Amino acid sequence: MSKMRQSPLNVSRKLCLDISTFLLQDCRYASSTVQNIFEQRSVAELAYIQQPGQMPLENMTVGCLLERAAEQWPNRDFVISLHQNVRLSFSEVLMRADRLAAGLIKIGLRRGDHIGIWSPNYYQWILSYMAGARAGLVIAGINPMFYESEFQFCVEKIGMKAIFAPASHRNKKYADIMLTVKKHCPFLEHIITFDDDHVTGTRRLRDIEELANKREIEAIKKEQSAISMNSGVNIQFTSGTTGKSKAVVLSHRSLVNNAKQVSLRIDLNNRKICLNVPLFHAFGMVSGVTAPMHTGSIIVLENFTFNPMTSVNTIIQEKCDVAYATPTMWINMIDVQNKLGLKIASLYNGLIGGAPVSPNLYKRIRKYLHLDKIQSIYGLTEATGIICQSYENEPTELTDTTVGHVSDHLEVKVVDKNDNIVPFGSSGELCVRGYSTMIGYWNDEENTNKVLSEDKWLKTGDQFILYKNGYGCVIGRIKDMIIRGGENIFPVEIESFYESHPAICEVQVIGVYDEIYGEEICAFIRLRAGAKLTNEDIINYATGKIAHFKIPRYIQFRNDFPKTASGKVQKFKLKEEVEKQKLVPKKPEN
Numbered sequence: 001m002s003k004m005r006q007s008p009l010n011v012s013r014k015l016c017l018d019i020s021t022f023l024l025q026d027c028r029y030a031s032s033t034v035q036n037i038f039e040q041r042s043v044a045e046l047a048y049i050q051q052p053g054q055m056p057l058e059n060m061t062v063g064c065l066l067e068r069a070a071e072q073w074p075n076r077d078f079v080i081s082l083h084q085n086v087r088l089s090f091s092e093v094l095m096r097a098d099r100l101a102a103g104l105i106k107i108g109l110r111r112g113d114h115i116g117i118w119s120p121n122y123y124q125w126i127l128s129y130m131a132g133a134r135a136g137l138v139i140a141g142i143n144p145m146f147y148e149s150e151f152q153f154c155v156e157k158i159g160m161k162a163i164f165a166p167a168s169h170r171n172k173k174y175a176d177i178m179l180t181v182k183k184h185c186p187f188l189e190h191i192i193t194f195d196d197d198h199v200t201g202t203r204r205l206r207d208i209e210e211l212a213n214k215r216e217i218e219a220i221k222k223e224q225s226a227i228s229m230n231s232g233v234n235i236q237f238t239s240g241t242t243g244k245s246k247a248v249v250l251s252h253r254s255l256v257n258n259a260k261q262v263s264l265r266i267d268l269n270n271r272k273i274c275l276n277v278p279l280f281h282a283f284g285m286v287s288g289v290t291a292p293m294h295t296g297s298i299i300v301l302e303n304f305t306f307n308p309m310t311s312v313n314t315i316i317q318e319k320c321d322v323a324y325a326t327p328t329m330w331i332n333m334i335d336v337q338n339k340l341g342l343k344i345a346s347l348y349n350g351l352i353g354g355a356p357v358s359p360n361l362y363k364r365i366r367k368y369l370h371l372d373k374i375q376s377i378y379g380l381t382e383a384t385g386i387i388c389q390s391y392e393n394e395p396t397e398l399t400d401t402t403v404g405h406v407s408d409h410l411e412v413k414v415v416d417k418n419d420n421i422v423p424f425g426s427s428g429e430l431c432v433r434g435y436s437t438m439i440g441y442w443n444d445e446e447n448t449n450k451v452l453s454e455d456k457w458l459k460t461g462d463q464f465i466l467y468k469n470g471y472g473c474v475i476g477r478i479k480d481m482i483i484r485g486g487e488n489i490f491p492v493e494i495e496s497f498y499e500s501h502p503a504i505c506e507v508q509v510i511g512v513y514d515e516i517y518g519e520e521i522c523a524f525i526r527l528r529a530g531a532k533l534t535n536e537d538i539i540n541y542a543t544g545k546i547a548h549f550k551i552p553r554y555i556q557f558r559n560d561f562p563k564t565a566s567g568k569v570q571k572f573k574l575k576e577e578v579e580k581q582k583l584v585p586k587k588p589e590n
Helices: 019-024 030-040 060-074 090-106 123-134 146-159 172-184 205-209 214-222 254-263 282-290 308-319 327-340 360-366 396-399 445-451 491-498 534-544 571-580
Strands: 047-052 077-081 088-089 114-118 138-142 160-166 192-193 232-237 247-251 270-277 298-301 322-327 347-354 375-380 412-415 427-434 458-466 473-477 482-484 487-489 506-514 520-529 554-557
Touching: 060 254, 077 090, 077 123, 088 090, 090 123, 090 205, 090 214, 114 123, 114 146, 114 214, 123 138, 123 160, 138 146, 138 172, 146 172, 146 232, 146 247, 146 427, 160 172, 172 192, 172 282, 192 205, 205 445, 214 327, 232 254, 232 282, 232 298, 247 254, 247 458, 270 282, 270 308, 282 322, 282 347, 308 322, 322 327, 327 347, 327 506, 347 360, 360 375, 375 396, 412 458, 412 506, 427 473, 445 458, 445 487, 482 506, 482 520, 491 506, 491 520, 491 534, 506 571, 520 571, 534 554
Parallel strands: 077 298, 114 138, 114 160, 138 232, 160 192, 270 298, 270 322, 322 347, 347 375, 520 554
Antiparallel strands: 047 412, 077 088, 232 247, 412 427, 427 458, 458 473, 482 487, 506 520
16 A cells, blocks of 8 residues: 555554644644543544645645746646637736736725626636735635525625626626626625626726736735735635525635645646536635646636536547546436447546535446546535545545545544544544634624634534544435434435436435424435336335335436536425425424
8 A cells, every 4th residue: 555545543643643743734722632532432443533644735825826837837728718719828827817916906906805706617717716816815706606686695795895707698697787786785896897898887807907017017926925825815605505605714725735635636747627617616616726736737618517518528529637527417427428429538537526426426437437537525615625535546445435535634533412522433423623624704703603613623514434544424414314203314325325226317315394203205316318217116126225214205206406506406495396396294383
């Protein structure tokens, strides 16, 4: 086994490490953890790991990372936007980012101000992000699928001073919406569009780039040392799968180092990446945009939004050797491959994340997309998108049955409802501590304190099992747990079971109100093309294979699911749908 893939040191040895070691790795409160562990039970059996790093953390900003990349690979392509017919090298992105950054300063923006990017995957998204980082601004990515009220919520939530967006895209009039919202939000001073045509009341990005003189542009480079790596650079609005979004503030250091972890574990050195995931999401921000700056890799934007046909064709035509996608995206690409019989031969590796993955999906990716190396990434927005990752050459059984190995320089523990650490192999809530945890929810101390303790442990909300070898698996979201007649049921277990059926493509399971049992199980099932199953077939397939109380009482067959732009299924909308259809009783109001 290579040094990179060694299991973590056992806990008892870790507890003997000098406290200064923990301080160097951002584990400032290790002594309290040590004390708690000794007070509870035998150290060796507790689900606690402090994962050492094989390489030191990078102490730099996103803007400095771009500058270093431009020095190393000045003429290498950094961004290829096929749908816009644009190719930009690392040096071109840096040059344009500095011009745009200087222009933003010229119009009155100052270090620490909040700006937004509300757009599908345009190359200008990346330019705006890099310019904001170089200017010391905090950049919020906004879901391009949001409507006016949702967009206004984001603007008001963080006091946004400027917003970048296309004037329009397909049937959506972004400029009109932004101008309407500006009337209600006077602090929104600048609307900057990507388009060549001018819209009254807005500015064009190209004009902002031309505002500053040579001296002002050169000043941007000189100012980089004044931007703290520990300051915020990105605001992520949580995905909204359960309602109103929170504004997660992430630091330069978090993004730079989580991006480095990705680049090391999946071997991104000089790769060409088909980037299917949206740029505004943590997956796209960290693994898609920031990680290639560590390795000189090329970002290929296959379309404004994910299209499985375009994605498969892009991989073939551009000879992409890496692809990023959520589970649903991989499923859709397999459907295209099966339907058209296209030959994908260039892929070296694939990264999957953003939602739970069934073992069956890994097998299907290998079989139908001829991709032997498929690696997972697990985390949450509040942890800069990454807590665990696969290793490149790990056994397929580990890839298929876990969410990967704990990332370097992080502490993790699994606790029960009383915050006591459980033994390895037992389930509980996963908590993480280290450089990558969020600064906090913007202007929301109450919710920040609910998930981030005084000693900087972040509660993930995931029911998790941690093993001694450093790998772990997610049983499900604690808030998604179904309690049926006193039995605790996690939807992901049922979803994974049914996705092993050869006729079933995708399954989503929720709990719905029941007068007798408190909750019952409702399963939404998407079949493979041409397949036919009945409710009775679904019940019979599970009978004798899983406990009777895990077999769904309510079953619906569907062609698609309501999703966020990042590919996460919005289960709260599924629940609303079945209640509106009166297929299940609605829980009485208190």
